[in-house]
Amino acid sequence: MFNLIKFEILKQKKMFSILGVLFLLMQAFIIYKTSILSPLNINIMENGILLIFISYVLFIFSSLLTFSKDINSTDRSVVFMTPYSGFTIVSSKFLTTIILGTLLFSTTFIWFVANAFYVDPRIGSRILEYFQNGRFIITLKTLMLAFVSIGSFFALVFLSIIITKTFLSKLKFKTLIVIIVMSILSKIFNLIFWDNLSDISSLNAGIYIIIIASITIFMLWISGWLIDNKTDF
């Protein structure tokens, strides 16, 4: 699996290079602005937040597009010609997305905090204030729940793409059907999990995380089974 993950990472080289250049340009912009404006003007960081948001959207879009292309285009199907099971292949693609996503999140978070300190050093005390009164635990719980939920979102979309390729390949409105099925599934998912999270502090996050992670693994397993038994390449 490590071999497949390494190969999948190679595919995202271009997208990460583009993001790297964008962040370098933003860094230059922040340094330039702080040199001509008041050094304590934290509003400059709004552009940084916008760039982080764009980078996340780009990453999600690129990951899903890469997966869709891998599944649907014969000119990228080398991974499906290997003697690995469908589950191993899908899991490697999933893990690559998770690893790169975590890397992107951590890098942008550190980048943002470092720049916020650079623009306005008073931000440190504000962050410390925020994390007092048990907020750190709540933030950690929310982050972990968000992490497994995003993972399950990727697994759900991967499964939908494979279903489209497997059972709906000859249908006219296959994309529309998949979007409807996905929306229904995510609505059910939200009803079960997120809509019940009125008070996250009292929640047993561990159980929720285990359930969501189990559903994610199950979706990956179905995807792998479909690749091994029903999908033509």
Place this chain on the structure above:
Amino acid sequence: MENLIINNLTKGYFKKKALNNFSYSFKKGIVYGLIGPNGSGKTTLMKTIYGLVKPTKGTLSMNHNKISYKTRKNIAFMPTEDVFMPNLMVSEILKFYNNTFEDFSLEKSHKILENMKLPLDEKIETFSTGMKMRLKVTLCLSRNVELYMFDEPLNGIDVISKDLIKNTIISMTSENSTIVISSHALNEMELILEQVLFLNEGSLIRNINLEEFRDTENKSLESLYWEVYNV
């Protein structure tokens, strides 16, 4: 001795049948040719043997093991399509193959690359059709397996590339290996094929041993093709 056995293989895409009750047993050490017009089922047959296309009906086994992703360990397949992302370097693909297939030999691949006059440190996007074809053949031949399959290895390439590919396929495989080649280039393939399977609309319509055929009839493979398909 038979190593690949196919029984009543059918592959249907809704109303159309790409393979229709195809049955055949491939023997070790023979060079087979799959011949037929476009849409006769040659590519589908090869992809089904490699486990890329799932049969609608029938059975396939390689050394008594049902065809699945696991049997790819014993089969090297060169598809007609380009299966690599263009921004990858040749060395990156070789590395991937080396880590994926236990029987892949980096040393052999470098030797074949040299024979095929291909660079190691260039991206595939800079390659011509002939170079891409030669690379795919190289990857296939760098493995040490019982069954090699080449889907249209001489398609759309120049005379020099055709010659390079044809000679390398024959010189780089062992005598115990089974080789299956599909091709429209009948004249070029005639001298290396031993057994020819003619397909039409997914069925095997004729099976000819070329050596016996040459001894008994004074005809070329191409004239036989015209005869078989009544054109």
